[in-house]
Amino acid sequence: MELTLNVRRRGGGALEPGLQAYQIEVTPETSVFDALVKAREEQDGSLAFRGNCSVGFCGDCTLMVNGKQVVSCLVTVGKVQKDNEIRIEPIKYATVTKDVMHDVNQFLWDKANSLSAGIVSNSTAAATEEELRPVRTAMRCTMCGLCDDGCTVIDVNTEFKGPAALTRIFRYVFDPRDTRHVERAVEVGEINGIWDCVHCWEASEHCPVGIDPTHRIMELRDRSVRLGVKSGRGNRSAARHYDAFERSVEKSGWLDERALAIQSSGGLIRGGLKMLPTGLKALRRGKATLMPHPKRPGAAQIAKLFERYRQVTGTRH
């Protein structure tokens, strides 16, 4: 089939930014990545894009194809072409170095490498297959970065570590051989870590290999709580928020929004002052009350569930 690749070009000296069309002859089964290689080899040696293994193993050739982020060697032109045309652009949140080539260190690896990796073990004892099952899922990650490029938080703050880097740490926190679970929970609990995730599930929807990174981040949070670590040392607001939320539900069965807002914002004086304007506005509009927060009818039973949960899981209170 005859295919037109409309490739976003920028950088490289005199080149005008914009879409450049390449007409190439391919089969419908040709991958988008191989189509780009063909355009470069046959027509334009200056065309820049990332790529390496071409079989979905290295995760390097991530691109925006017809407005959707993909690992370009895993997608065939036959599936994505519209009227025999394909638009190819760089991914959203990475710095573009030239054309559709992005800076993968700035986008992924600098963040991933800022968190301690590698198992630290005191023993030569092997883990069982059953123990390693959750870790094996996370190990399928190729660091293609699609999860980061779909991330709601990175959309507003590129300093957020992102699902790829955090899922990488999941592997160590859930590995029974590792001896640094608490330290890792503290490290990923700092600002721009797991507690900044808004659990929107975009990462899971974007992951091409089914790792479900959002779920892995939520499990990292749950495990951190079990370890008694509800934030990093420089991120106390996350711990305050968790504790205030837990206290409220355990005590009354449901959320005391007023107490939650004040306690999460730093306690009665700091939090109270911060929340005062919003609180007064809410009072005027009938959205808040000065009455004490009532308990739900099932509150005593809910409190027992918390008690039981700590016994069963060994969670530190």
Next chain:
Amino acid sequence: MDRFAFYPGCVAKGSCPELYESVTLVMGLMGMGIEELEDVGCTGAGVLSAEVSDPINARTLAKAERLGLPVMTICSTCQGIIGAAALRLQDPEYRSYINREFLAEEGLEYQGTTEVKHFLWVLVEDFGIDQVRGMVQRPLEGISISPFYGCYLRRPADVIERPERKKYIETVTEALGATNVDISGKGKCCGFPTLMINEPNSLAMTAKHTGEAQDKGADAMVVPCPLCHLELDGEQEQAASAANRTIEMPILHLPQMVGLAFGVSPKELGLGRHFVTTSKVIAKLELAEAATAT
């Protein structure tokens, strides 16, 4: 199904009373029965560890199961969290663990049969979109609505179950006579989950969504989640200020929008309770209504 075990969640019973009032009113108009679950707990909202929220939610599901009714939620976050718990509790081994370790003490046992549905899904699937259309007394013609789903009514796929549910708000707005205004972030996070943890991130999200809706000419946004409402309405002024721009975008709860089209007065629907005034959209609607009447 025309009867549900109603799980209002914390916020509709707290700082968004207008949501509770408008949904009970609209369900009544539609002749749909609701039996409120009183002695159940907060879902955990994705804040609490699933190791404790799953038992709490299993208890809620077991109580609805005893009533023989599906659960109806009015909060996307509640829906997402109980929905995900219900899915995990389909695993017989996990369910047996939760029953044994947590629910048995109270004499409860969850069998795994309770369906959990958001009001939006009930509206389209149980009441029916043609019936919704048939109840319109005051068409929302000339009103541009920007649907905002937030996270939990569009993802994850296994909890949402049916992909067509990702377009239900548009289906409803069209049935009510309104024009949809599509924004790029309609399925993204509103910012609420991180409001108390990383406020700049949270406000940036709010400014982005409400600002885009305004730039595209929406008269109002509609949300199926009170947490989105607390954020997009309650934090809009601060978000606009942080983004150094002017935004005034009214945010309607889904049942408020339905109620307006069904002819209910704005006052009964609690539209005066919002932080961002809804007066312009109400005036536009009343103007259109007067024009139709003459």
